[in-house]
Amino acid sequence: MVAIVSTVAYLGLEARAVEVQVQLATGIPRFVIVGLPDKAVAESRERVRAALSAIGLALPPKVITINLSPADLPKEGSHFDLPIALGLLAAVGAVDAEMLSHYVVVGELSLDGRIAGSPGVLLAALHAAQEDKGLICPAAQGAEAAWAGEVEVLAAPDLLALFAHLKGTTLLPAPPPGEAEPAAGGPDLVQVKGQEVAKRALEIAAAGGHNLLMSGPPGAGKSLLASCLPGILPPLSPAEALEVSMVASVAGTMEGGQMKRRRPFRAPHHSASMPALVGGGLKVRPGEISLAHLGVLFLDELPEFQRAVLDSLRQPLETGTVSVARANSHLTFPARVQLIAAMNPCRCGHLGDAALACTRAPRCAADYQARVSGPLLDRIDLHVEVAGVSAADLSLPPPSEGSTVVAERVARARSVQTARYNGHGPRTNAEADGDILDAVATPDEPGRKLLADASAAMRLSARGYHRVLRVARTIADLAGAETVGRIHIAEALSYRRVAPRA
Structure with missing residues (x-):
């Protein structure tokens, strides 16, 4: 038997x-x-x-x-x-x-x-x-x-x-469903003094699910801005909560049977290995990029990560999945993340400040920034310079808009995108591509001319061109505009990294 x-x-x-x-x-x-x-x-x-x-x-x-x-x-x-x-x-x-x-x-x-x-x-x-x-x-x-x-x-x-x-001697009681994960407090945008350009870029990133890179001297508030992002992102939908909870379950991090309702926020240290970041190991487990699925992957001190580790993110950022191949198995984990990165302009961090910059400037800046490959930078939609904070900035009263007000605008823009892409695949503007992007983000004639001229002047790749359109579509959604106009294209171009001349 x-x-x-x-x-x-x-x-x-x-x-x-x-x-x-x-x-x-x-x-x-x-x-x-x-x-x-x-x-x-x-x-x-x-x-x-x-x-x-x-x-x-x-x-x-x-x-x-x-x-x-x-x-x-x-x-x-x-x-x-x-x-x-x-x-x-x-x-x-x-x-x-x-x-x-x-x-x-x-x-x-x-x-x-x-x-x-x-x-x-x-x-x-x-x-x-x-x-x-x-x-x-x-x-x-x-x-x-x-x-x-x-x-x-x-x-x-x-x-x-x-x-x-x-x-049949003693029956086990049926277990009750676990409770939904409680809301967690965090930093609020009212704590950020000044940095209006960076806060605007953070709002656009949250509204459209775009990748963001902040560059500035130490102490400028880059990490604080990144930690404010979860407070302005909309909560997970039931279907998204199930996806995130499945990743947490297979990783063994789902505690007390609590269904995930907050978008993940993962901030690995720059010493993280490639298996730790993208998944793998002796027993294949999801990495940080999968644990951040439908949430935020924050990479502080971006150039300090190993070059090969950073380049391993290029394909997952494009496809939304990560495949781990082994001799006896081939596993695929979801990795639809929003990458938020922060970096100093150079190793000493004070490029442009004659009193604090090291004697190797500006060569040290070129060497330091070259640690991050161009193809990875091309996958980042928003590049913003975060200026240092002065004593005068710190003495200013708190800003009138906190995370609650910004979160309302972000929620309205996300609801527009949910209705727009219903049944078409993408969830946010950052995921739109191909015919769908052409249908929803084609600018008016002045916007089209500006984008064409800027593409030639800034030497935008095809990927960069489409990312400008996605960001412009998000800016238009925040403004409540049906059509992408010249003003939306202009603001989107202002956040784009200019390719260095040969």
Whole structure:
């Protein structure tokens, strides 16, 4: 007899169906797991053996063969412990195999029989809902699984409680859905003194989902401006919240079953490696760019990042996805992020200030800025110089407009874009391309002439040309204009980086 228990293997944000097939045969007792298991899955033997012993059961003195089917699909993670244990219980007749066939099972076992949490439960729950099955998972992640909707969830604290439920002696209560993530306070734009141009660029970036680079001396407020961005971005829609929560689930950062409602804001240190930023590692996990999906990726001290690490962002910024290729797997994670970067104009940071600049100016500025490749800079829509803040600026009264007022304008512009692109693919102006961009952002005749002249003078690439149109469309949306005009094109061009002369 072969007992079969359904579980899943995670490939990116996809949960693939896996059958745990358990066979008991006569012979010299041994415990074998086959089907491309990784080290964590192979170690399940000892955890399962100890957990069963903790509830007063022992492995039968037989040849135990566990096959994880399909056999050519790599199996990673400790969540195979619980389905293997239940498969063994079904094989010896301790639980009803027919009952188990109606569930997808995930969970890690402790040596004392407790069922510990494991990444990806939300993905497993969504997969179970698609297969019209229930889900057996750790009690600590029952609230997370309940977000999947109409799916029966058995969230067990330990193997003994689950065994009692399956035998019908003590029933497990249904877990309540987790609460939505609470709103979090943060810096407000009223804290920013001066910097009107930078605040305007930040508003445009928020309204259209554009990438932004701020350059200025130390202490000018670049990091403060970036940290104000979450306060003016609109909250996630239900569909977006599910996408963000799925990434958090597979990364193991979804705590307490709380559905994500705030847009992510990730700010990795400039010493971050390429796998940390774009994903990968021995066990492939989403990187910072995927953890910031539908949110903000803030890179402070941009030139201090390794050149190869920065260049690895070029393709994800263009496509909105990141693919991690390995010899035995090819995984794709979402990476639709808004890049906000900050940098000093040179290593000392005081280029243009004769009293503070180093003796190598301006050569040091050229060398420092050359650490960031031109193709990456070309993918940044808004380039703004952030001037130093003087004592006179600091003594000024707080600005009249705070994050709440700016957020209202941003929300109105985003609602216009949602209606405009409904059913066409893009969510914001920054994602519009091809025929869609031509249809919604074609400027009037004066604007078209200005853009043509400026493209030749500024030597804009095709990508740069289209990015100017996207920014101009956002500026027009903030102004409530139906058509992109010359004034919108002019402001968009003012934020564009001028290519250096050969």
